[in-house]
Amino acid sequence: MPRGRFPTGRFRRPIGYFSAWHHVVGTVRGRFDKVTATVTASPDPAACAVDVTIATYSISTQKAARDDDLRGPISLMSLDFPL
16 A cells, blocks of 8 residues: 555445344344545554544444434443544
């Protein structure tokens, strides 16, 4: 990778997808629709970095009731911690 700063728009693979095992319903898949990231590349490893921001309110599992639960106070607390 050449040195420099690269926003996520330069990458071909989407980011923000996840899968999680739930003991009752099995594997739950979803995504965060609002994710931004920047990769800083340098020949000096100490100068390399990855900065990622995920908007917790943008979670989507394609089940509205589940999404509302995940945004709530038991899981992501999206109102208190939106990013």
